[in-house]
Amino acid sequence: MTNYTFKPMSDQEARAIADWHYEAPYSFYDFRNDEEDLGELLDSKARQGIYYSVYDTQNSLIGFFCFEKKEETVEVGLGMRPDLTGKRLGQAFIQAGLNFAEEKFNPSIFSLSVAIFNERALKLYKRIGFKIMDQVTQKSNDGVYSFYNMMRSVDGRK
Template structure:
């Protein structure tokens, strides 16, 4: 897969927080858009062992955070460098993080939340085997926004692989 995950350094956290700016409605994902998120992201103690950068051929492509939850579930968060979004690189990027979490955490399920307006990301997550599990409202970025909860499990991936094999 050519992608590698490494612990996020303070310098990388600051680069992502202050230099990554997304276009149009995706500005919602700029780290500076929410003070609490920014504070957590920049605080090495709060990032702890949960934040990793993704590199490809030595170039910073994005980041993942992994938060273990009850019953063996792991919640993930992620961000791709703005210049790489919308260029067909998302699935490989996402699969690198999924492979990492599966190998290192052995989760019973992987969960994530995505802003409901972000149809592009929802389509990607669905393609990777995630299924929508609900919606909720969240106060963030100076307002209240709808989010979609999604989950991936080894069972759903196994079913998806079987369906792909049958259709070929």
Template sequence: MRTVAMTEEYAVQIANWDYEYPYEFYNMEGSEEAVQELLAGSYQAVVAGEDVIGYFCTGKAAQVPAGQLAGIYDEPGIDIGVGMRPDLTGQKRGRPFFSFVLDHIDQGGLDLRLTVAAFNRRAIHLYEVFDFRIVNSFLRGNTEFYVMKR
């Protein structure tokens, strides 16, 4: 695995990933807005061989706007967001992928913080393995989100 700057080709691929229920919540449906966000933010593609297998971002791009409005992210920390290609999920590949991502984030002495939909028990379990703990929660519409810190 290696990280590369997000390209338009990778952004289009990621924006068209199709997660199955209940993870379809994360589908971007190929929107141009999603592609532009992936290109404009602090997103890095994670590549194996020539294939994009995931991505991560840091900073404001990793925050959920409803959490910003609620002041959830006011404390210092490095916000991280991650995504893995749908056909690779649920196959015990999360640990090496997430470990790789964590190794590529410069913490600058700050805590790492991530936000995850509360229904995503699979991701929450993974984050707990890496010593992230739920420290807060908030609602966006009908969806509850957990904020986890390490």
């Protein structure tokens, strides 16, 4: 999977993604487990210009990205269809998303947050140049969890 198509997320795509279920411990990322995130996903006005569906060359919905520009930084959120996770597809998927965001938003820096327990994603983000900036604790999914805030320059050197 190296060629991807990015489209503004439709209501139908948002409903499909809302029903994705990941195996534990990644079920933490199920939209149905966080009412606030689910509400944003299903609200077409809140999604506008932020959420993008990602399709592969067979025109299958394989994931999504959300990009929020704040000054020179684009905050990145993402998810891959559950049956595709853990198959070494993440690096190409994430790089495609960063390339798309670079063209669309022209940022200097990318940032993202990852739950500390998500060692698989953490290893991948480090491999593509993200650095841990700090650790925060925040309410999410009816609990309090620790996250790493990570950043990298658009050229991947910082």
